[in-house]
Each structure stands twice: as C-alpha cells, then as structure tokens.
Amino acid sequence: MDGNRRWAAKHGLGPIDGHRFGAEKTIKPLVEHAIKHGIKYLTLWAFSTENRKRDKSELQGLFRVFRDALKTNLRELEEMGVRVNIIGDIDWFPKDIPALAKAFVERTKKNKKITVSFALNYGGREELLRAVSRLLEKIKNHKRSLTKALTEKEFSSYLDTAGLPDPDMIIRTGGNMRLSGYFPWQAVYAELYFTTTLWPDFTPKEFDKALLDFAQRTRRFGAGNFGDYLRKIKNSAISS
Structure with missing residues (x-):
C-alpha cells in the first residue's frame, strides 16, 4: 500500500488525506476483484515497522484512519463474507486499536469467501525474532x-x-523495486510485480495487469515447468 503521501501531494492534499483515501476507496474494490478471480488469500501491508519513525502528527493521523476503518469502513468486508486476519505486532499501537482489530478478527473468523490479512506494524526481521522467541518459549x-x-x-x-x-x-505499488523486509521467509518462491502506480490509484484494472503478468510467467520452483497458472491462482499478497 505504497504511495499514499505522494498521491496526496500530487492532488494538493495533506498526507493523512492520502492514507484515508487509500483505506476508504481502494481496499474494497480490490477485495471484490480478488473474490471475482477466485483468490482465497490477500495480504495488505498497511503499516511497517519503519513507519514508526514518522513524525508524531502523522502517526496520530494514521491512528485515526485505522480507528475509523476498523469501526466503519472495513465493516463492508464483514458483510461481503471476508475473514479478516492481522499480522504484525499490533500491541505497539494505542490500546484501543489492538482491541478493535482483535474484535474484528473474532467477528469474521467463520467467514469463508476470502481471507484478507492486514500487516500492521509488520517487519520481516521482527517477525523472525518473534518466531524464535515463540520457539524458545515452547522449549522453556x-x-x-x-x-x-x-x-x-x-x-x-x-x-x-x-x-x-x-x-x-507480491505486488508493490509506488515504484520502489525492493521488498523492504516483507515476508523474508514466505516469499522465497513468490513472483514479484513492481508498478509505479500509487496505491490510491491501484484500481481493479491495475490489479488485472498484475494478474495477467503473473499468468504469463513460468513457475519452476527450482524444478519442473508448471505451465499456465492463472486458473490455479490461490493466493496473492499486496505489499507497501
């Protein structure tokens, strides 16, 4: 979900306006489109561990966007039969945000149309450290x-x-051609698609361009030819 601030500057708006537009206008159409294509898993990287370095006023604005989304905007996903999942260290946020997020996850846990995971305060290295800590705790x-x-x-x-x-x-919007710590363990065989399109402008039509590009690739997984994969696509991750 990269490019919200640049989109806002391009349209003469403040940074938070870009984040709000990206949350309120972009997510639902893409989820609907993913369901249409039979995609069962979609991950949206909404806030990285690096984003914690932003100035206090922008962070407070982002927290308001998250609260509003969890209270109102994302309720549409619940009505669409979406199962919502959260990854990342959400306990870093002000206490009401993790509470809202966990309640949302609980309410939608039986939905089966598609699983949409929101990566909040997520960073790949921190995730690996959490995994090791969980393993050590089990040993302890x-x-x-x-x-x-x-x-x-x-x-x-x-x-x-x-x-x-x-x-x-994995699709990255906004023009940067790197993963920036996204899914270091999980992405070993993921096809990467980079686009200069900013997140608020990433429409279902842009999504189709990525899916078409994916369909034309040959996935070998280090071995044989898997041929045409479009009809078998089961999982997609969109990162910021």
Whole structure:
C-alpha cells in the first residue's frame, strides 16, 4: 500500500488525506476483484515497522484512519463474507486499536469467501525474532525437546502467518523495486510485480495487469515447468 503521501501531494492534499483515501476507496474494490478471480488469500501491508519513525502528527493521523476503518469502513468486508486476519505486532499501537482489530478478527473468523490479512506494524526481521522467541518459549515450558530437529514446516508455525499459505505473488505499488523486509521467509518462491502506480490509484484494472503478468510467467520452483497458472491462482499478497 505504497504511495499514499505522494498521491496526496500530487492532488494538493495533506498526507493523512492520502492514507484515508487509500483505506476508504481502494481496499474494497480490490477485495471484490480478488473474490471475482477466485483468490482465497490477500495480504495488505498497511503499516511497517519503519513507519514508526514518522513524525508524531502523522502517526496520530494514521491512528485515526485505522480507528475509523476498523469501526466503519472495513465493516463492508464483514458483510461481503471476508475473514479478516492481522499480522504484525499490533500491541505497539494505542490500546484501543489492538482491541478493535482483535474484535474484528473474532467477528469474521467463520467467514469463508476470502481471507484478507492486514500487516500492521509488520517487519520481516521482527517477525523472525518473534518466531524464535515463540520457539524458545515452547522449549522453556518443556513442550518441545531441544534434541528434536527443527523443520521448515514447524518453524513456519511460529511465524505471524501461521496457517496461511505462502504468497504466489507480491505486488508493490509506488515504484520502489525492493521488498523492504516483507515476508523474508514466505516469499522465497513468490513472483514479484513492481508498478509505479500509487496505491490510491491501484484500481481493479491495475490489479488485472498484475494478474495477467503473473499468468504469463513460468513457475519452476527450482524444478519442473508448471505451465499456465492463472486458473490455479490461490493466493496473492499486496505489499507497501
């Protein structure tokens, strides 16, 4: 979800106006479009650990956007049958935001149309540290033996994304051609798509461009040719 502030500057608006537009006008159409294409998992990186460095006034504005979204705007997702998931260290935010987020997750846990995960205060390195801490806590409580070999599958169960499939595609809006710490463990075989389109301008039409590009790629996973993959697409991640 990259490019909100640049979009706002381009339109003579304040930074928070860009964030608000991106939250209120962009998310729902993309989720509807993902459902239309049969995509079952969508992840939106809304706030990174690096974003914590922004000035206090912008952070306070972002907190207001998050509160409003959780109280009103995102309720439309609930009505659409969306299961909402949160990844990242949300307890960093003011106390009411984690409470609202957790309540939203609880209300939608039985929905099955699509799982939409919001990455809030997420950074890949911090996620890996949390995973190791969870593993060590399990060892400390004698629920896991130190002599047991650690597998990739087990380590994945300690990540924020436990229970979710790895992404098939990662889309980054805003023109930067790097992942900036997004899903360092999960993205090993993800197809990457970078676009200069700013997040508030990332319409379903732009989404289709990314999906078409994905469909034309050959995914080998280090081995054989998987051929045409469009009809089999199950998971997409959009990052900021």
